[in-house]
Amino acid sequence: MNTTEIVALTREARVKREPLRIRGAGTWLTGGQPVGANGSLSLADDQGIVDYVPGDLTLTARAGTRLSEIAAATHAHGQWLPLDPWGGDDGTLGATLATATAGPHAHATGLPRDVVLGVEFVTGTGQVVRAGGRVVKNVAGFDLTRLVVGSWGTLGVITEATVRLRALPEEARTIAVAVDSERSALNALARRLRALPFVPMAAELLSGRLASQLGLGGVCMLVVQVAGNARSVRAQLALLRDFGDARDVNADIWSRIRTVESASSAAWRWSRIASEFGNVWAAAEAAVAGIETALVHGSPMRGVARVVVPFADTIDVGRLARAASAFDGTIAIENLPRPAWRLVQHRPAADPLSRAIRAKFDPDAILNPGILGAQ
């Protein structure tokens, strides 16, 4: 499906008042709030790299292009796209941007909104908006690019995007260190990571169960990736020795962390100010204490912990919801079993300004109604 066809489909849906569920590769169809739509709009066939100029470190691709395809194209030129959503590279560029899913490299390389330079999207009224551009710095006009990225399709269907690439580092190494997962110890760990004279390429804390599933032993582990020239990497690793007994880990750990969960898992993120990462982690762990299958991981640099629980009848979602509402911080819900959504309040786009924006871009609520609390 191309942009013209998407415009036609959107206009028709609007006339008929038949809302659309927007989908990419379909790898994560349960994600987000249940959408009140019978029709669907799939971008899976709208794929392909439209433009790639390695010298500019920019790439333009249709929304249905899988991240794995972009990875293959860019690696051939010693480059990479710093988008590494949970779930792996089978998903599409469009879905990654629409959900603004940030992976383990986000602290070092930016959130999805920082990676996108421009987007083409189709609004709920069938207008084609071409926001931003293909250059790495641009302040022309009001920023519609960042607005539509992370709006989960509720402001427009992303059909194409231009993203910023990075050159692959000369060398990268990954180590794992066992750490004390007690609250104050983790607060101290977050402070120490931030105080390092370099920014690690990635630093992710794994719960004992997750570490065990990844073959790293059964205790809480900090996995850190450092990158740069050979001497820089050696010097960074030397400083990390202060964090404990480090062992080398194969670089594929970063894709394994992202693919260890099943697509039908409940996934929530808990966040608050980074210096209190230990409190975030403790709250997230307590919420799933006793759930055998629960995995917890998080970014001490960003103050975010993520809880993953495979869908199962035995999960007491009510308990999770109560724990979340008692948490003094920000909760972002990625996914829940369908009936569980009724038990939680997750309406981050329900404030007056966000509602007014939604009303401008999709006045008849054709696109993904229900997601983010947008009606």
Place this chain on the structure above:
Amino acid sequence: MTAPDSTLIQRLASIVGERRVLSRQSELLAYSSDGLPGYTKIPNVAVFPGTRDEVVAVVKELATANVPFVPRGAGTGLSGGALAEGVVLLGLNRLRRIVSIDSANQLAVVEPGVVNTVLTREVTKYGLHYAPDPSSQTVCTIGGNVAENAGGPHCLKYGVTLNHVVALTAVLPDGTVTSFGNAAGENVGYDLVGAFVGSEGCFGVALDVTVKLQRNPQAVRTMLADFLSIDSAARAVSAIIARGILPAALEMMDAPTIRAVEASIYAAGYPVDAEAVLLIELDGFEGGLDDDVATVVELCRTAGARSVRVARDDAERVRLWQGRKKAFGAMGRISPHLVVQDAVVPRTKLPAVLEQIHAISSRYRVKVCNVFHAGDGNLHPNIGYDAEDPDESARVHAAMREIMQLCIAVGGSITGEHGVGMDKLAYMDELFTSDTLAAMCDLRDVFDPQRRANPGKVVPSHSCREWHAAPSARRAAANGAAVPAA
């Protein structure tokens, strides 16, 4: 221009005090221009609240009176965004409080009138700094930086203003006070901070801004590479970026700029016979930094650099930077007026674009000096001229227009960090489709349905749907504050 309304002046004076409301022509002249030369626009009233509560009260008063207004920081903007003709000018430079500093989380909450370098000075004791560094940073304000989404040389590595704002509180044009973003966790909903930053005063007035602070780098290395052709300098830029080395700054100056700098009191020891110099700064972790320096030196030599000088100490480093930071001042010596232009092109297009800019300047007999952020393709073709000379002014504007069209034609943008303001309005139709501009108008209407905040700027009014539904904007346009592109 409409006559100032005496009841409005009285009401504003009752909020901020009589001394803080200016309405006499002689007093208002001081606020008749910003950093964009050749324009004089006189506001009918200028009001300078001193506290957050006063700002809110003033904005509410203006809303009640249905009066358009233009927010202004230090007035250093280069696109005419702070020009106010026949409307109220709302000066925010008295709100200079740094509200709080959280050194552990590298965050600060500041009022909009805090001067960019003052913030850095205040956080130096924690080993931190505020990264965005526009050339006007010793006088420009954070509020103005937020409005324009300001950049600077070090944005190549550290990002522009938007990348450093995590939350803010603003008063919307209708007087509603609202907060967006999240300083203490993830931002989960729509990116309202992203919408507000760079909205050029059209979406409201920031009351406080929560910004990220950057840790001071452990080590800094500054280099000057000189080239006998712009083309080889541009090739060096591409080679460095392609290698995966992200310099803190990667700046290019062409021959006219080098000569202007060297003839001024800001002489930095640049070789005056070079066609281009690159000022390259690497910073960060000490470990391995000198290996990156060696790589950069080698890449420059391979691209054709005649020499590469690495600053041996801080004094030499400061001197190398002085030439760059004061280049605009040095050009000011040559001509009474200076247009500091701003455009972005894909990095690979730099050599061809610079060559064509040279051809355009010869054709129109104007003096273009190029000094710019080569690392991200952000050009600053500057033209010194005499704005009093109508023939020269006409040639300068014609040359600028061609340069902008050239940048659009190669897939670039009309502004990388100065904003659209008034100066770039005419190019918006060439850069964006009408549906895209209409969507921008829609976004503006969410924040300011009456289109009273900085009327007529950023998006040409004719591209807005339901344009007849906005009487105040139409009135402002009739007064000349809005100049829709013909």
